[in-house]
Amino acid sequence: MNRLIKSIPISILSFTVYIVFTGSIKLYDIVTGIIVSIAVGLITTNIVLENPKKASDPKRFLWLIAYSLKYFFISEVLSHIDVIKRALSPKMSLNPGIVRVPYETNSDYGEALVACSITNTPGTVVVDLDKENKIFYVHWIDVKTTEPSLAREKISKMFDEYAKRIFD
Amino acid sequence: MYVNETVVYIGEILVAIGVFCDLAASIGMLRFPNFYVRLHAATVGTIGGAFVPLIGIALIALGAEWLGTYRFFLAGASIITAIIIIILAPVGSHVLARATHKARLVKVEPKVVDHLEEDIKKKEGDKNA
Amino acid sequence: MKKADVFVIASIIVFILSLAYITALGGLGPLPPINVRRIAINYLNLTYNTFTPYLTVFALESVTSIVWDFRGLDTLYETAVFYAAIIASIALYRGVYMDFKKNTEKTGLSPIAKTVTRISLILIPTVSASVALHGHLTPGGGFQAGSIATVVIVLSIIIFSRYFLPIHGLSKNKALLFRSIGLLGIAITSIALLLIAIVLGVNAYIFQNQAKIDAPLSFPSLVDNYILGGSLLFFNLFEFIAVAFGFTIVFLLLSISEEKVKKVTMDG
Amino acid sequence: MLEIFTLTLLTLFAITSVVAAYLAIRERDLVKAVVYSAIQSAMYALIYYVLMAPDIVLVYIPVSVGLIPAVLLFVIKKTERYEGD
């Protein structure tokens, strides 16, 4: 029973995915969706969730939405333009290297969010990470600085702050 | 009034952006000198070239009444595909880059700096000492 | 290049050219054809046809109808082939047991991949279940859904390590159990109407789905005007289970460490 | 218009698949061969898609792009990577 309650956030997520993927809300879809989502929730709760209380906090979702808006409309656009310019300009101005970028978020999900955000913006790719010292090794197409804290300022400060708010 | 049209036009703009990113990414793929730099082109290809147009397609499908009732299926599946891509693509690149670096398959050349290499060497030195 | 190679290449080229020449002579008519064949029209016509109530499947998807109703026997035995392959592999690995190791922190790929895989554990099974449960309405079905769900299995074995699934309660024997349940579900669905008919004393066919002219029983096909596809739904569901767990067995076996297997399989 | 378009797609995919299959067979590095055969399979999946067989694509992509390369890589990891002579 405890597990069932714990799995509610996951079940809701799963149900949403099911309905969106099916694209219809007839009785059949809803019934099967509920069954499937409960099953998925029960099976995966212990693997996916660390702290179910966090998952049912609406404030975190608002931060997530704010973050994604900012991320998609500002960081992504800017970095896309930058890399496309480099790819298309006749004389490629490349200045690549792997730099240390420290991060501050504590949870696994926050770490993953920051890393994925860094990788998803063209121009920076997380090559490796050091969990103990909390350092990402980022391949940067245009190394402006080799100083870790300055690099964090340039690459991942925004992601890191939001990640702390969303997941910590 | 012109809800359908508006939605479709927005979707078309997104798809057009996607195609442009796609072309740029493929040219970058060809021109960039080594694997690590190509990773960035690939990111352009997946986010700009796949995620954005998929959202656009979902919008087009919502506005495209001639597709019948299954257009919601199209829209929903496109959105799920887009979500899957944005979740999984960075991990793919990251894992590939990490494996390449670990197995020393590609030299990080040209480079300004390689902190990872330095740290690995330092660790090995600690172990040996 | 060796002499044997040349010979092989030459004979293959002759074979291919003759095949191509024969097709060019019109062995199959214009390829691809302009119209589908008569039997295809029949299949398409009988997929959902309220005007011939004794000759229809009452599902929207013609391929799934053929796979599980018109030619259900093929699919059952196809499942048997897959089953035989897995049983043969298990027989090859008989006496090899999985080992447990509690900690999966140090093994496997990078931590980011692990975290993201945990999220996809929600996403992928949901999508695959949707594909399975709508197999009679949209493209997809049991096998497709099962193989999509296998992504989760493969990813968790490769990203976390071979210990991940057994720790979370999916050992080889359990997978075999679920797989057998799925297979038995398929088999029982295929003869369900026959068994009921023997009790009731009426006629029925093996693999019967909807009522026939001399066999009055049928699976539920329309509930509240919503198409359920009769036995196709059950077949898809059970096949989904069977296939997903079948692949689980395969990959669990493949992931066992070589030293362990060698110890058992090398000596008599 | 649509016919020409469909045909062009088919031709492109078919030719690519031939190239990929040739490379897969000639390549001595088996990992590369597996990757090439994955390209070939992906091209065939696209051919199936254009030929209006979504069911086949759904079963074919997992099997040929996903599972068989996985199994083959397991095999290559357990055996040897290069094909001799």
Place this chain on the structure above:
Amino acid sequence: MIWPQVSIGIAPLLLTIAAFSLPLISLVIKRRLFYHIYALVFTIVALLFAFVNFYLVNYVYGHPLVYLFGGWPGPLGIVYEIDGVSSVLGFLVALDMLLVVIYSWWYMKNEDGVEWYYTLILLIETGMLGIVYTGDIFNLFVMIEVLAISAYGLVAFYRSKREAIEAAIKYSIVGATATTMYFLSVVFIYGTYGTVNMADLALKARPWLTSTLTTAYSFLSNMSGVGYGNVFIASAIALALALWAFTFKSAVFPNHFWLPDAHPEAPTPVSAALSGLVVKMGAYATLRFMYTIFGSNSTLDIGGGMSLRDAILLIILILGAVSAILGALVMIIQDDIKRLLAYSTIAHLGIIFMGLGVGLRGVSTALTSMAIAGVVLHTINHSFGKTLLFMASGLYIKATGTRSINFMKGLGKIMPVTTALVILGLLHLLGVPPLGGFFSKLLIYNALINSGLAIFALILILSTAISILGYMKLIVTLLVPPRPVEFLGKIREETLPVSVLSVLAGLIILVGILSMIGGIDVLEHIASGTTSANGIIDYINAMVQTSMKLIGGG
């Protein structure tokens, strides 16, 4: 009125269900005895059903019986269609597999993995019954695969033996290629004729029948239309591909190389099943393709001079002749008892294929029926004989711990009953008169001689003559006075395997007696159901009549 129909469809299905649930039960019950009894029960049930089918087809109805799966008419759904030949072969398969399972009880006494072994054995039987009963060429493909993959698994059962694994690899790669070719052939046939149903194809490949069978023709053309494209060329290429696959499966001359590796390496009961039954399935499929579908006067049999069908039959004859000679020749120099028996299988399959090649144009239906009857009888004889010999070789091998014939010197003194039965089996395979083997060879010989193929008849004699040497070597080795052998004291004949051998010997003698008192006539009558025009008409009509009942109100 469900019963007689259901008995046709249920036998392979029941075996599949049994195979499906065996691993599930094995998680709960770990007793070895249980698995034996389980397999035994289901094979007995299958034998009962096979016997019922045999009885119904030949003695109650007198025409082919049809079961429609899913209640779908003819070409739309899958059809099991049992005519005389397939009912006989189905009975043979069930009987032989029952003996194999009983023998396994003894043989697998100390092996591990019995549950997997029996699962695969049940699937092999499923596959064979399915091949024999099916009336659908694509279902034939699926059943061939069921059979093949369980056979690969069983060949690789002794996983720590190098030769076994190598044989399994060879067998499986060759088999996978062959079945893919067969699938391509099915695609060609579907592309041309628009159907995969055998009865439907039989009608469509015989344009001259359409005026006779007007009802059937109108029904079938409504169901699956008429031919498409250049029927002649496509059938030719489809047939070529299919026959390539079947010769692979039956190990006939150019494609025989896998058999001598694969058969000996399997566990002995499986070797018996493989040599006794599995390879015959290729011959059976060839029979279906060359006589039921593309029979005489079919699409391939038109034009003056030598028609394409004649050419293919001649090729079959030649391949059969070459393998008969080759198998017999190579058999002589073998030292390994199981390899010797495997090469003998190749020789006998050559003889079977020679019998299959008789139905050239101009050869009368009676002669063709005689040849097919000979083929069926030889299949039966060879099954019993080879099963007996392989099982006996298993006894010898367990006794001596080796497969080399040289180490078996003088075993005749120590194991008198077994050796007597082995000699009986060898004489049977040679074709010594009162035993069954004589009659089948005689039938094929007569058919060959009378249809003007005297050279092939001579080859049959020659092959037999050569194989005498090989068999004699075995007999002499077993009978020579023993040298002081170290294992004298610890060998004894056990009851179970020897009684299985005795049953087989009894069957051999029974076949001989039955052949003498008129069994051959019955068999020729049964075979004429596959070769004669009337038989084909019956075959088509049975399917159409059964299917048309379902269309009635629709």
Place this chain on the structure above:
Amino acid sequence: MVNEYALFAAYVVVLSLYVNLGIALYGIFARPSLVKKLIAITILSDTANAFAILVGYRWPIGKLPKPPVITELPVTRKVLETYTSTAVDPLPQALVLTAVVIGLAVTLFIAFIIIQYYRLYGTVNIHKVRRR
């Protein structure tokens, strides 16, 4: 113009299938590595499958071919008529579905055996084994 191009393209596609068939056969019979043979087998069965699907296609002249799924509800006579006149042939697709699964099963099993072969012989190259 369209028709000539159509014919040309169709020939290219069919020929490419045959060429792939040849490449796969070469791989099976001439390459020494068992893994390579296995790859060739998968290519071979892919080719056969693609051929089957091509046989069941409906040429896009006049009407646009559709996948064999009914998408309009409720199903009236008119819907059925358009459906039967536009959808492609479902039977080859069903056959290929079966064939793909069977091919997969065989491939899986051969893979397992190859691993066992390597354990026993120390190589997967049959030429090396033969030379011993």
Place this chain on the structure above:
Amino acid sequence: MSLEEQVTLFIMIVFPLYLLSFTLYIIRAIRGPTIPDTVLAIDALSFDIAAFLALLSILYRSPILISCAVVLALWVYALDIYVSKYFEARDMGD
């Protein structure tokens, strides 16, 4: 011009560009020079093809074709993972 025709025309215009970029990707995939390059090219190619397939399903007016795109995206990611694992780990199961 109705919305339908307009969308069709738009897709038709977009298509050659897509095919061009696919060709470039394929050239990179075949030229290599290392396996990660090839896999990366396949990766980007397949994600783009997923978008392309979605467009095709609009063009062919068969929305149900779309479910293939999801599968392609999923499995190509899996291909990345296998290859990385192959290079990174001592054993595939570790």
